[in-house]
Amino acid sequence: MLITEGIISLMTEVKKTDILEKGVFQVKHPLLIASILLLFSPMLAADVPVSFSGADVSIRFVDRTVYYPGNSPSEPVLVQITVANNGSSTVRFKLADDHFFSLDFQAVNTRNQSLEHTESWIRKRSTNRQIYFREISIEPGEAYSFTENVKDYLTIASPGMYILECSFYPELKRVSDTSEPFVRSNRLTLEVKPSPGPAAVRILPISPVTAEVLQPKPIPPDQVVTYLLTARQKSLWEQFFLYLDLEQMITRDPTRSKRFRSESENGRVVMIENYKNELRQSTTDKDISTIPVEFRIERTTYTETQGTVTVLEWFDYRTFREKKRFTYYLASRDGIWRVYDYTVDNLGTE
Numbered sequence: 001m002l003i004t005e006g007i008i009s010l011m012t013e014v015k016k017t018d019i020l021e022k023g024v025f026q027v028k029h030p031l032l033i034a035s036i037l038l039l040f041s042p043m044l045a046a047d048v049p050v051s052f053s054g055a056d057v058s059i060r061f062v063d064r065t066v067y068y069p070g071n072s073p074s075e076p077v078l079v080q081i082t083v084a085n086n087g088s089s090t091v092r093f094k095l096a097d098d099h100f101f102s103l104d105f106q107a108v109n110t111r112n113q114s115l116e117h118t119e120s121w122i123r124k125r126s127t128n129r130q131i132y133f134r135e136i137s138i139e140p141g142e143a144y145s146f147t148e149n150v151k152d153y154l155t156i157a158s159p160g161m162y163i164l165e166c167s168f169y170p171e172l173k174r175v176s177d178t179s180e181p182f183v184r185s186n187r188l189t190l191e192v193k194p195s196p197g198p199a200a201v202r203i204l205p206i207s208p209v210t211a212e213v214l215q216p217k218p219i220p221p222d223q224v225v226t227y228l229l230t231a232r233q234k235s236l237w238e239q240f241f242l243y244l245d246l247e248q249m250i251t252r253d254p255t256r257s258k259r260f261r262s263e264s265e266n267g268r269v270v271m272i273e274n275y276k277n278e279l280r281q282s283t284t285d286k287d288i289s290t291i292p293v294e295f296r297i298e299r300t301t302y303t304e305t306q307g308t309v310t311v312l313e314w315f316d317y318r319t320f321r322e323k324k325r326f327t328y329y330l331a332s333r334d335g336i337w338r339v340y341d342y343t344v345d346n347l348g349t350e
Contacts, residue, residue, distance in 0.1 A: 052170040054087015055138070057185045059166045062147055065305045066248070066331050066340070067192045069156050071118070074334055077150040077190065079105075081166060084143040093170035097132040099146070100124050101173050105153040107162040107190065115154040115162065131172060150190075159261070162190040194247065194261065194268075214242050218335040221307035222300040225328050228339065229295050229311070232288075237280055245331065246272050248340035249285070287326070287344045290315060298325070305332050314350075323347040 062078040081103065085091040096102040100121060107115045117125075138144055150156075150164065166185040173180060219227070224243045231239035250271060251257035260271055278284040292313040299310040307330040315322045329341040 052091055052093050052183070054085060054089060054140075055091045055093070055170070055183065056084045056086050057166065057168045057183045058082050058084065059164075059185045059188060061188065063303060063305055066333075067156075067190065068194075068333075069158055069192055071151055071155070075151075077156070078147055079150055079164075079166070079188070080145055080147050081168070081185070082143050082145040083138065083168065085138040085140050088140055090140070091138045092135060094133045094135055094172050096172055097134070098124070099148060100153075101131045101133075102169055103148070104167045104169075104173060105148075105150050105164060106167065107150075107154055107156075107164045109160050109162055115156060118151070118153060118155050121153050131174070133172060156192055159192045159194040162192065164188045164190045193251075214238060216242050216336045216338075219337070220300075221302050221309050221328075221330045221337050222297050224330060224337045224339065225309045225311060226297065229292060229313070232291055233293075235291070237276070241276060243336075243338050245338040245340040246275060248331075248338075250275050252341055287324075288342060293321075302330070302332075302337075306330070307332070307337060312347075320349045322349050 059079050059081055062080050067077050068075050083091070083093065094102070109115075136144060156162075165187045167178070167182045168185065169180055169182045171181060173182070228240055228243050231237075231242075247260070247268070250260055256271070260268060263271060275284065279289045282289045293316045294314040296312045297309065298312050299308075301308050309328045309330065311326045311328065313324050313326055315324070323346075325345040325347055327343045327345075328339050330337045330339050
């Protein structure tokens with residue numbers, strides 16, 4: 001039974017169990033409380049409450065996509081937190097209305113350096129305030145889930161590989177340290193890509209006809225692919241590059257990816273220009289640089305951030321015509337869809 005349905009049905013029978021009980025906790029002197037808790041931290045951190053035994057806390061990415069540094073609201077790192085009752089008795093815990101007081105995230109890079117908390121997290125944790133909470137009960141076999149943006153908790157300022165985990169506090173997190181009882185989640189690998197902004201901005205596509213700077217438009221994935229292929233048919237290279245995520249295309253190759261990440265901003269600009277020239281000369285990614293004489297959109301599927309477009313394409317040679325199925329993979333960033341990868345299936349000749 002889904003926990004949402006379980007909550008609704010149990011709430012109609014309040015006499016059996018109080019599943020949502022409103023509460024409040026007043027934090028008046030956080031530094032004093034922190035000192036007292038630190039003094040008795042071995043006793044507090046020894047075990048989680050008996051009422052939480054049998055519970056399991058897990059995290060997973062929601063609509064996993066390409067993650068970038070920075071705190072832009074349009075580029076969140078969404079994670080679903082699930083508290084599951086894998087035991088044989090009812091699990092009970094408190095959940096603060098402001099989740100900053102119920103859980104925390106930790107992340108370390110490959111050099112075992114921890115990410116710092118955000119200013120908003122620090123400000124809330126150091127301000128006197130009332131903590132409103134609900135007391136939730138989960139029956140055996142049930143689970144309770146909610147979604148959080150990791151960037152609300154941690155400052156992700158640089159690209160890199162991070163190991164991410166969550167700490168859940170069933171009796172609330174009243175102080176900023178780890179002296180209170182908590183349960184750790186599983187670990188996730190978070191890969192943060194270099195932001196395409198700086199390098200891409202310095203390589204503005206110019207229309208060869210009007211000499212104007214070309215601007216991508218918020219059109220759907222199938223129209224993006226149609227625009228890209230039509231531009232290739234007409235040998236309009238700048239229009240062809242307009243909806244290609246050039247940085248992601250470069251980093252598909254492990255060797256290039258390693259070099260690209262180690263380059264300075266100027267070095268990345270040079271690599272992008274070299275990649276564009278290689279496409280023009282058909283010395284790399286020949287499948288997409290070759291001109292199709294005909295194409296037909298076969299299928300389009302997409303969510304808010306990820307899209308897939310399948311296209312049938314035909315290529316004329318002297319004595320035969322070749323047919324291929326291309327699958328283009330697109331990602332949406334700031335409302336603009338761009339192709340970041342593709343695959344090809346040969347369908348024979350006609």
